[in-house]
Amino acid sequence: MKFKMAKNSLFAVLLRSPWWISMLLVLAFGLVSFALLPKAYVPFGLLGTMPFLVIGLIAASRQWDLPSTAKVNDMLAQATAMPWREFADALDAAYRAKGYTVTRLNGKAADLQLLKDGQTTLVAAKRWKAANHGVEALRDLAAAKEAQSAAACVYISIGGVTDTAEQFAKAQGITLVADVALAQLLLQAAK
Numbered sequence: 001m002k003f004k005m006a007k008n009s010l011f012a013v014l015l016r017s018p019w020w021i022s023m024l025l026v027l028a029f030g031l032v033s034f035a036l037l038p039k040a041y042v043p044f045g046l047l048g049t050m051p052f053l054v055i056g057l058i059a060a061s062r063q064w065d066l067p068s069t070a071k072v073n074d075m076l077a078q079a080t081a082m083p084w085r086e087f088a089d090a091l092d093a094a095y096r097a098k099g100y101t102v103t104r105l106n107g108k109a110a111d112l113q114l115l116k117d118g119q120t121t122l123v124a125a126k127r128w129k130a131a132n133h134g135v136e137a138l139r140d141l142a143a144a145k146e147a148q149s150a151a152a153c154v155y156i157s158i159g160g161v162t163d164t165a166e167q168f169a170k171a172q173g174i175t176l177v178a179d180v181a182l183a184q185l186l187l188q189a190a191k
Helices: 012-014 019-036 039-048 050-063 070-081 082-096 137-145 163-172 178-191
Strands: 100-102 113-114 119-124 152-157 176-179
Touching: 012 050, 012 113, 012 119, 019 039, 070 178, 082 100, 082 152, 082 178, 100 163, 100 176, 119 137, 137 163, 137 176, 176 178
Parallel strands: 119 152, 152 176
Antiparallel strands: 100 113, 113 119
């Protein structure tokens, strides 16, 4: 069973925030417990910090190997400056580093075909620099996924997609790779 948390709940926001923010809350609540509660109740006040401590530890484990903001911004600037062939080569190298067999496609909907463990994934990346990423490119990718009986598909962009496109991608099982996730993918190839 998978636990689902509301997108804007306090704990969801803290999971997306730097880990040290949760730890500051632990410290603040701990100090308030010592300052305001009678000695007999201080342990109970400290128990109230446990959810924040757990969230801080989870956030720290998720953020441990993440590149710095400067590295992410630098990689995104490099990706924006790349011509298509160089960008496709970088994606090719990144997916090969993750253990995929990569085949370049010349189709309208998908640009790369990834094979790993008998599963096919289609990747659309040619519009990575476009200012607007709407539903039409995602529809083409979803149709190609169905036509080729692919297990998954990925849509790559520097910026995000429209809200409508994001909803469509979620409904069709299309993984959106943009911004930080794209920088992380490209940085893996550089390792």
